[in-house]
Amino acid sequence: MGYKALEELVGKEPSEVAITLSSSPRLQLLLEEKAISHGLIQLLCQALSKAIGSRTDRRIVQHLGGVVKDSGFLRTVLPHYIVGMMSEHAADRRAQYPQDLDRIISLLSDVVSIFPASSMPVTSMLVALLRPAINGLRASGVDISDRTEQNLDKIQGLVTHLQEKARDGTLRSDNYTFLTPEEDAPPGEGDFRTMTIYPTPDEIHQDQKPFLRPNITSRSYPSSQIYLDTHFRLLREDFVRPLREGIRALLRSYQEQSLGQVPVRRKQFDDIRVYFDTRLLVPLCTPTGTAYKVQFDPRPLKFVRWQNSKRLLYGSLVCLSRDNFETFLFATVSDRDPEDLQKGRVLLSFSRDSRPALVEVQVSDSFLMVETTAYFEAYRHVLEGLQEQEVDDLPFQRYIVECKTDVAPPAYLTMGGTYNLASIAAPGFEQELAEPFSALDPLAWPPMEHLGLDESQMRALKLALTKELAIIQGPPGTGKTYVGLKIAHALLTNSDVWQQGDVNFPVLVVCYTNHALDQFLEGIHRFLEKGIVRVGGRSNSEVLKNFTLRELAGSPEFRRSLPAHLHRAHYEISTELAQAEQKILQQASQLECSLRGVMQEKYLERFIAEDHWDSLCNQPMWDGFQCYGAKQSMILEWLGLGSSDFQQRGELPTVENADEEEGELEQEEEEELVEVEEEAELIQAERIVEESEPYCGGSKRRRAVNDRAVNELATLMLALDLDHSERVSGLSADGWEVQKGQKKKRRQQIRRELAKGTAMGEEEEAILKDLWRLTLNDRWRLYRLWLWRYQTDMRTRALQSEQAYQDAAERRAEIQLRQHLCVLREARVIGMTTTGAAKYRKALQEVQPRVIIVEEAAEVLEAHTITTLSRACQHLILIGDHQQLRPSATVYELAKNFNLEVSLFERLVKLDFPFVRLNYQHRMRPEIARLLTPHIYSELENHPSVLEYENIKGLLTNLFFVEHQFPEEEIQDGRSHQNQHEALFLVALCRYLLCQDYQPSQITILTTYTGQLHCLRKLLPAAQFSGVKVHVVDKYQGEENDIILLSLVRSNPEGRVGFLQIANRVCVALSRAKRGLYCVGNLAMFGRVQLWSSILHTLQEGAQVGTALPLCCQNHPETRALVSCADDFRQAPEGGCTLPCEFRLDCGHVCTRACHPYDADHKRFECNKPCQKVLCAAGHRCPDVCYKQCGECRVQVEKVIPRCRHKQMVPCGKDPLDFVCRRACEKSLKCGHPCGSACGEPCDARCPVTVSRELPCGHAQEDPCHCSRSPAGPPPCRTPCGAALACGHPCPGTCHECHEGRFHRPCERACGRPLVCSHPCLEPCTRDCPPCRRPCENRCVHSSCRRPCGQACAPCAEPCPWRCAHHRCGRLCHEPCDRPPCDKPCDKALPSCGHACIGLCGEPCPDKCRVCHRHEVTEIFFGDEDNPAALFVQLEDCGHVFESTAMDRFMGMGAADAGAEGEELAVRLKECPRCRTPVRRSLRYGAHVNRCLAEIEAVKAKVSGSPAEVKRRREAVAELLKGKANLRAHLPLELGALKELLQLPGNSLPDLWVLETRASFLESLGKLFGMRKHMSAENWAPFSDRASECRKWLAHPQTRFSDQQTADLQSEAARLTCLAELNVRCEKASSGTLGVQVQADIAALRAVLEGTGPFARADEQRARRALEDLTKKLPCSGLGITDDERVMIVGAIGLSKGHWYKCPNGHVYAIGDCGGAAEQQNCPECKEVIGGVNHALATGNQVASEMDGAQHSAWSEAANLANFDLDQLQL
Secondary structure: OHHHHHHHHHOOHHHHHHHHHOOHHHHHHOOOOOOOHHHHEEEEEEEHHHHHHHOOOOOHHHHHHHHHHHHOOOOOOHHHHHHHHHOOOHHHHHHHHHHHHHHHHHHHHHHHHHHOOOHHHHHHHHHHHHHOOOOHHHHHHOOHHHHHHHHHHHHHHHHHHHHHHHHHHOOOOOOOOOOOOOOOOOOOOOHHOOOOOOOOOHHHOOOOOOOOOOOOOOOOOOHHHHHHHHHHHHHHHHHHHHHHHHHHHHHHHHHHHHHHOHHEEEEEOOOOOEEEEEEEEEEEOOOOEEEEEEOOHHHOOOOOOOOOOOOOOOOOOEEEEOOOOOOOOOEEEEEEOOOHHOOOEEEEEEEOOOHHHHHHHHOOOOEEEEOOOHHHHHHHHHHHHHHHOHHHHHHHHHHOOOOOOOOOHHHHHHHHHEEEEHHHOOOOOHHHHOOEEEOOHHHHOOOOHHHOOOOOHHHHHHHHHHHOOEEEEOOOOOOOOHHHHHHHHHHHHHHHOOOOOOOEEEEEEEEEHHHHHHHHHHHHHHHOOOEEEEEEOOOOOOOOHHEHHHHOOOHHHHHHOHHHHHHHHHHEEEEOOOOOOOOEHHHHHHHHHHEEEHHHHHHHHHHOHHHEEEHOOOOOOOOOOOOOOOOOOOOHHOOOOOOOHHHHHOOOOOOOOOOOOOOOOOOOOOHHHHHHHOOOHHHHHHHHOOOOOHHHHHHHHHHHHHHHHHHHHHHHEEEEEEOHHHHHHOOOOOOEOOHHHHHHHHHHHHHHHHHHOOOOOOOHHHHOOOOOOOOOOHHHHHHEEEEHHHHHHHHHHHHHHHHHHHHHHHHHOOOOOOHHHHHHHHEEEEEEEEHHHHHOHHEEEOOOOOOOEOHHHHHHHHHHHHHHHHOOOEEEEEOOOOOOOOOOOOOHHHHHHOOOOOOOHHHHOOOOOOOOEEEEOOOHHHHHOOOOOOOOOOEEEOOOOHHHOOOOEOOOOEEEEOOOOOEEEOOOOOOOEOHHHHHHHHHHHHHHHHHOOOHHHHHHEEEEHHHHHHHEEEEEEEOOOOOEEEEEEHOOOOOOOEEEEEEEOOOOOOOOOOOHOOOOHHHHOOOOEEEEEEEEEEEHOOOHHHHHHHHHHHHHHHHOEEEEEEEEOOOOOOOEEOOOOOOHHHHHOOOOOOOOOOOOOOOOOOOEOOOOOHHHHHHOOOOOOOOOOOOOOOEEEOOOOOOOOOOOEEEEEEEEEEOOOOEEEEEOOOHHHHHHOOEEEOOOOOOOOOOOOOOOOOOOOOOOOOEEEEOOOOOOOOOOOOOOOOOOOOOOOOOOOOOOOOOOOOOOOOOOOHHHHHHOOOOOOOOOOOOOOOOOOOEEOOOOOOOOOOOOOOOOOEEEEEEEOOOOOOOOEEEOEEEEEOOOOOOOOOOOOOOOOOEEEEOEEEEOOOOOOOEEEOOOOOOOOOOOHHHHOOOOOOOOOOOOOOOEOOOOOOEEEEHHHHHHHHHHHHHHHHHHOOOOOOOOOEOOOOOOOOOOOOOOOOOHHHHHHHHHHHHHHHHHHHHHHHHHHHHHHHHHOOOOOOOOOOOHHHHHHHHHHHHOOOOOOHHHHHHHHHHHHHHHHHHHHHHHHHHOOHHHHHHHHHHHHHHHHHHHHOOOOHHHHHHHHHHHHHHHHHHHHHHHHHOOOOOOOOOOOHHHHHHHHHHHOOOOOOOOOHHHHHHHHHHHHHHHHOOOOOOOOOHHHHHHHHHHHOOOOEEEEEEOOOOOEOOOOOOOOOOEEEOOOOEEEEEEOEEOOOOOOOHHHHHHOOOOOOOOOOHHHHHHHHHHHHO
C-alpha cells in the first residue's frame, strides 16, 4: 500500500477507509516496516485515525485496531516520529505537527478504549512522549490549541486509571471498550432507554465488545443523562456478561468435543451452570401467572447438595435453547424444592417475550439450559427504573451528579419550622428540652448530655436534621442504628415540620437486608405503635407480624374500606383466573400422568393408526397360536412389562449405569445437628418480595389436593404407575415372585426409556405391519411417538387457557398494587428492602415520601439507591460504613475496573462530601479494637463501658490468632472452600468455652466460606451445642456477640487468600466480638497481604499470635496447656485440667470427674456411686445410685394382709394395709357369677359374663350380665326387623329401632327413577318422587339458572344469539327459533392446527380436525361419517362430534316418529347418542331444546305447583293451622316448627301437603294430650310415653307420609284413642264398685292396648268391641252403676233436672223442693258435710251432672234455661 493509494483513501468516508484498510494484506506489511517516510507517517496517521474513529463498523474497527496496537508502527516508528518533532527545524513541517498531534491522540484514544489491557503499555509510553513534544513545539512558536491539550488530558486520565487497575491486578483482558465520561456512545449503541434488558442473540454470537464508562469516583459527572447511562450499562453488563461469556465457552466446548477432546458434560464453566436434556413437562398455575414444571438430567449433578447450593435459586435467570443458542427462551425460577431438584425438576416462569415462542415448542424438544448466578429480578426492576427515570425528576442532582459539597437545608426547613426534642431526651432531661427551637440556629441546640449522645453522635444528629442530604458513617460498635433511630424519632415526633397540608407524606426506611430492616422498624415501633408498614421480604419479627403489607391489606377492616371498583375488579378477575386454572389443571393432570408411567392403550387409541391398533390388540402366542380379545393391559404385554410367556422372551434394553440407585436406599438415622441457616434459604429470603413468593407452597394443602387428584387420575390412565412401586409387576410368568432388586432395576429402566429424547419417525411408522414383530427397542420408540402425540394434544389444548390465566394474573397484580397503595398512603413509616424498593418504585412515586432513610447504605449499589428516590424526596439520610461490606457485583472486572462496587455513600465520601463519622465504639474491648485502628480506621475511640469487661475464663488471653499450615479443600460445586483442621479446632475450642460456664448464646462461630459453614455443622451435634450460632461473615454484618471464633479457611501453596485481601471483609470479620476473639488460619500466607501484615504486627506486639493457644485451668491457675489442634484439648477433658476434681459431695462421696470449672459448687452434679443409706429396720440399703432420691425400701418380703389374711410378697417399706392383695377374689356377685377382680380391689358390679336372655319383645340375645340388671331397663333388641314394608322391600331397621314393628324405619332403597329433568331421583324409596333438589343445569349463552332443579326456571328474555351470514333469529332466547339451521360449511380455519373447520356456518367450530383427528372424526356411528364432504356438529354439553345430517334427523325425531315405532312418549330432553348427556346448550337444536324445556317446565309446575298455586296453598295451610285448637293448646312447640317450615322459600305443593298431613296428625295427638285431666296419674304415665313416641315420629324429618309411615301412624293413633277412652272410663268409675269380671275384662283390654307389638286392624276391631261390651258394665258416668240403673233411679225419684248433687268425694245425693240447700248433714258414705244453707252448697259440693245432665241447680231461674234444650220447647 503506497503513498498515492493512502492519499486517495483519506478523502473517502470513514466507513470505506476502515473496510479498505482492514481487508488489505499490505497494511500489515506497511505497519511492520522500520523506515517510513515523514509524509507517509502523516498519511498513515490520518487514515488510521479516520478509520478507527468510524463508529458504524464496530467489528471491522475492532479488527483494524488489533492490527495497529500490535504493530511496529505504534511501538517503534511513531515514538521516533514524536521525539523528532521537538528537534524539527523545517517550518513547513512544524506547521503540520498540530494536526498530526490531534490525529495521533485520536488514534491512541480509540485504540486504548477498544483494547484497554493489551494496548495500555504502548499507549502510556506514547502519551508520556506527547506531553514534552507539545511543550517543545509551543516553546518554538508553534500554536497548539487548547482542545489538543484537553484531549491529551482525557487520554492521560484514562491511562492513569488503567495503570492503577493493572497494578491492582484487576486489568486482565480487553473485554470492554472504555468510554470517557465526556464521550458519547457510538452511533450503533443508541439511547440506553431503548436497550433491551434481556441479552439478544447478536450479543451472544457476535464478538462485539460493549461500550462502558466507569463509575466516576474522583469528580463530577458531565450530565445527568451520562450519569444514568453509565449506571444502566454497568448494571446490565453485570448480569449479561456471565451469561454471554458462559454460553460462548459452552459453544466452544461443543466444538472441542467434536474434535475428540473432553466431553462437555464433564466440564465445569466459570460463568454459568449447565443443565442437559431439559424438557418442558406440564404447565402449572402460580399466583403471579403460569409456570412450567421442567425436567433436566440430574445425573451429572449427584455431587450437589441442593439444600445449600446456590443453583436454581428463586428468581435466578435461566436461558433455554434447542438450536445452539441461535434462538433462546428466558425464564426465572419461580419455586425450588430440594427434593424435586434432586430428581431433576424445577418450576420456571417464562418472560413476557418468551411466552409466545412456547406455542412452537414440541413435547419431544430437548433444550440445553444454562443458569446465570445473578438475581435477575432485582436487576430487572432497577434497570427498568433507570430507563423510566427522567433527567429532570432525579432528586439531589446537585450532589449526586454535580458533586457540590455545600449542602443546603431541606426545603421544608427553610420555611421556619422548629423542633422539639423532648421525645429523644435522656432520662431526667425531658423538661429542659420541652421548648421548641430552630434547628438552623447552631446556638439553639441543647447540650449533647441532655440527649444522651456522645460528641460524634451529636454532630450526626445535627447533620441529619439540618442538611437535605446527610451521610453518617458508623464504624463497628459506634451505634449507627441507635443514632438512626434517634433521627427517625425526632423526625416523626416533629412531622408537622416537613408535612404540608392534609396530604400524608410517609418516611421511607430502606435497608439492604431483611434482618437490618426488622431491627430498625422494631426500634421505631418502640415509640410509634401505629402507622408502620413493612413491605417485602420474609420478616422473622413477631413484633412486626401485624405490620406487614400483606397482613394489613388482608385485614377485614381494610377490605371493607376499599373502593367498590377495586372490589368488583378483583372479584371479576379472580373468577377469570379460577376458570382458566380449572382448564389448565385438567390438561396438566393428564400430562402429569403421562410422565409417571405407561399409559393405558385406550387413551392413546386416537394417536395410533387403525391397522396398528388392530395389530396391537391381537397378541400372537409363543406356540404359533393367536389370542384374540383384550387383556387387562395389552400395551404392557407389548412393551415386555406383562406376565405372559411371550413377553419373557425379551428383556428391556440395557442402559449404562442401569444399576444405579434412585436415591431410595434407606439412610441411617443421623444425629440431630445444630440449626444452620442454609445459604440458599438466606439468599432466597432476601429475594422474595410481597407478591412474588414462590409457588410451593400458596400452599402445601393446595399441592396435596392437586397431587391427590393426579393420583386418582393415574389409577385410571396408567397401566403401570412408576410412582407407586406396588403397581409394578412383581410376578414372573410361572408365578415366582420377582426379587425387590429386580423390580427396582426394572423401574429404573422404564424411567430411562420414557425419558429418552428419540422416537420412531412417521415415515418408519407408516411401513409397519405387525407390531409384535418389532424388537423391544423399536416398540419403545414407537410408544414414545404415540405418547408425544398425546402430550402435544394436551399442550395445545392448554395453551389458550395459559395465556388467559397469565393475562388475568397480571391484571390482578395491578389491582393488588392499587390496593397496596391505599395502605401505603395511610402509613407514617414505610419499611422496604432495596429489592422491594426497586419492585415498588412506581408505588413510591405515587406515595411520594419526602424523607428517606437508607440504612446499610454503603452496601447498596448506587443504581439501587437512585431508583429508590422519588421526585418528591426533599431529605435523604444515608447511614452506613463503606469500610465494612461493600456492594457485591457479579463480574469482578466491573467491580474493580469500572468502580461498580462503589456505592453512592462511598463515592460522595471520597469526593469530600460533608459527612460525620461516629468515633466512640461501644462494643469491643480495647485490644480487639486495636486490630481496626489505624489499619482500617484512622481513629476510633473506646467508650468507657468497654473497659469493664471481665477476662475470658479458661484462657490466658482475650485475643489470640492460632497459626497452622494445614491445607484447604475445594468444594466441587459452588466454588467454595473448607478446612477440616480449622473446623475441628474451633469445635473443640467451643466445647472448651462451654465448659467454662459460658452460655451457648454467648458464642458465635464465624467462617469466611459457606463450604466451611457446613463442614462445621456436621461437627456440632445439637445435644451439646444447641444455641451456639454458626454464620458466614458476610451474613453477620450488624451483629455482635461476647465471644467470636473465626475460621479464615484459606491455606494453599499458591498464597491465594481470596476476598480476605479486601479490607472491608476483614473489618467485618474482626469487629464482631465484644469480649473475646479467637481466630485460626494460615497466618504466614495471610501475612503476604499488606493489611494482614500490619494486623499481625499488632498481634505480635501483644504476644497474641502463635502456633498454640494457651489454656489456663480456673481451679489450678498454675496448670496450663498449649493447644494447636483439636486433639490437644484432651489436656482439658472437662474444661479444666487432667487433675482429679476431689471435691467432697454432700453425700460424702468424692467427685469422680476430672477438674472442671463449671458447676463449682456441684449443685448440678449427679453422683453415680451406689447409695449407702439404710432404708429400714431390717437393714436393707438403698439400691439406687447416690444422686437419686431414696424412696421406700423395695425389697420383697412376705407379709400377711390384714383385711383378707392372705400372705403376699410386699415391698419392705410398704404398710400391708396399703397393699392391694393380688390373689383372685373368691366372692360371688349378686348375679351369682364369680368376681373377676383381685382380692384387694372392689368387686365390679358390672358383671362382664355374657348371658343369653329373652327380651320383652320375645327375642333372645346375648349381652353382658350387668346389662340385664341395668336400672335403665333391658338392652335394645338387635334382631333385624325384616318385615315387608308397603313398598315391598324388607325393613332395614332392628326390632328396637322399629319399636317392635309399630314404627318402621323408612325404606332406604334408592329410588333411581328418572325425573322429568333427566336427573335420577335421589330420594329413598318413595311412591311419588318429589321435585329434584339438585342445582339446575339449564343455561344459555346469556346466563344460567341458579335455582333447584325441581323449581320452575325463569325464561331468558334476552334476544336469541343464533345468527350467521345467511340467517338470523328474531325471537327471544327462550322461544323456539324462527330461522332454519344453516347447512353451509364453515369457512374458518382451526386456530390449533390451521386446517379447515369441519363444522357448519354460524355454529361453534368443533375442536376436531379431519386431518389431525382422522380416526376419531371418521369413526362410523350414524353411517355417513367417512364421507369426505360430511360436516359435523359438536355438542357443547359433552363435546362429542356427530355428522350433521344424521344428528339433525336424530334431534328432529318427534311424536310422529315415536308413535310409528310404538314407543311411549316421555317428556325429557334429547340425550347425546354416545354418552347420554342431555342436550341443553346447542343453538342449532335450540328450537327442540326450548320446546322440551317448555314441556318440562309445565310438568314442574304441575308437580311443584305454580307460584300462585303454592301461594294459595300456603295461605290455606296457614289458616288451617290457626284453627287447630288442640295443637295450639297442647303442642305449641310443634305448632311453631310447622309455622317456620311453612315460611321457608322454595316449598312446593308436595311439601305443603306433607305439612298439612303432619298438622292433622298432630291435632289429633293434641286432643289426646288434652285428656290428661280425665286420667289417673297411674294411667297417664304409660299413655304419655306412648303418645310422646308418636309425637317424635311425626317430628322426624324423614317422615314424608309414605304408605308404610301413614299406616303405622294410623294404627298407633287408633291404639292411643282406644287407650285414652279406656283410661277416662276407668278414672270415672270407682274401682271399689266394679265387679271381678269387669276388672278382668279391663285388664285384658289394657294388655292389648299397652302391648309393644303392632296394633293391627284386627286388634283395633277387637278393642272396639271390647269397649262396647264394657259400656254396659263400665259406666261412662262414673257413678259405679250402669246407665240403665241410673235411668231407673232418676225416674223412680221423679225429680226434675238440677236436684242431684255430690259430696267432695263424689257420693251422690238429692235435694227436694226447689233444689236449693237449706240444711247440712253428713254423707253416710264418707261423713263429709253435704247440703248447705241459704241455697248455698257446702264447700266441695257440686251439681252431679252425670245423674241427669244438669249444669246448674234447679232453684236458679236465671241459669235454669241452661238445663233445657230450647229448640225442643213446645209452646
